[in-house]
Amino acid sequence: MLPPVDPSILHNNPQFEQIYTHLTTNLLNPDGSTKVKPSQKAQEHALRENLRAAQEQAAQSQLLRKSLGQLSPRAAEGLPDELLEVVDLVAAGLNGRLAPEEREMLADDVEYFLGHLRPIGNALSTHLLNSATQLAGIVYPEESNPRTLQTLTPTLPTHISTLRQTLLAQQDTLATNHLSLATTSCTVLSTHRTLLETIIRILEQTKHGSVARGARSHAEHLSIVAESMEAKLKILEREALRQIYTPEVQSALGNYGEHLRDTRRRLREREGRAEEEVERYEECGGDMKVLVARYGGLLREVEGVRGDIRRLGGEA
Incomplete structure (x- = not known):
């Protein structure tokens, strides 16, 4: 061979x-x-x-x-x-x-x-x-x-010769397969080496190369832009609040708040007087129908006052 x-x-x-x-x-x-x-x-x-x-x-x-x-x-x-x-x-x-x-x-x-x-x-x-x-x-x-x-x-020579030829052919095939396997192994090892070199090069570029430096610079730039945008938004917020709440608006809001507090106080006084009147009616005798009608009117009045208080944001 x-x-x-x-x-x-x-x-x-x-x-x-x-x-x-x-x-x-x-x-x-x-x-x-x-x-x-x-x-x-x-x-x-x-x-x-x-x-x-x-x-x-x-x-x-x-x-x-x-x-x-x-x-x-x-x-x-x-x-x-x-x-x-x-x-x-x-x-x-x-x-x-x-x-x-x-x-x-x-x-x-x-x-x-x-x-x-x-x-x-x-x-x-x-x-x-x-x-x-x-x-x-x-x-x-x-x-x-x-x-x-x-x-x-008598058939031993022929049979042994056939076996020998078969063995030689199988040895040739085995040697050819070994060569093919060795060639394939060399190709695989070469491809693996190329892959490792590519991975190492990519890692170096990612960690220490221009790609990493560019990504880090871009991130720093975005951070600075975000900080400046936050400062601008705070300034715009203060400016908007200053334009909305002018001295006249603030004075009007203060007067309106005082008016609401005075109204709430007067309504609570009316509620107290109505409750006292109901108690007096309950203590007095007389025609029950008249008392019941009067009592119902007082209750409606009390409920109306409480509704006004709730609308003003107070407690009934």
Whole structure:
């Protein structure tokens, strides 16, 4: 897979962007392999097949060497103990765990080993079949029958190759998503930084800048205007009162107040005399109808006086 490149790097380096685009479009495949011309495909295919064959042979040789040293007791059940010891010594020599001089001492053991290849091969085949069955159980976890797993062992190479290709594709997708996420994170962080810078600048302008000074000056101006308007209103109020309550008006109001007080006094005197007269009538005898009529007239007169007093603002 080609290494991912941050889009901002490509944007800030146009020449590098051209080279990278040329490489990814014209020269290299997404998996990093070279895009060859048609004339080179046959040669490359032959080389690839030879390489695959060499890799398979090396893998088989390594698998046989390791399997010889890891024969399970179940697989080597039919081998005699002497042959098992020889197998362990030969496996140690094949895996490079013996010194050269020790290998020369094993010439007889090697001949004994070669003379018993058939039983050793059967035990090794059983061991490899058990290993393949265990591997099939891992690849196909939904299957639990050993016989079914043994029938699935021939499909292991194809299935594992498919899983490997799927894994590689998912790794490529994951790397692409990581790059996209990193790009988005950089954009978000850049936007957040711009936002913080804007907020700080606005706060500075609001608290210490021209906006704050202008608002403070405007507020002070309005305060002074309000104070001057209040003083003017007080002056206008005094002037209006002085124009309304002239000396003549004040004298007339004083005379009218004196007249009201004199009228209230006379009305209260009339009320007192009427009440005294009512009391005298109540004490005297005589014709009741005449007294009642007189009494009613006096009451009406008293009520009339009280009404006059109330209209004048006094108390009845």
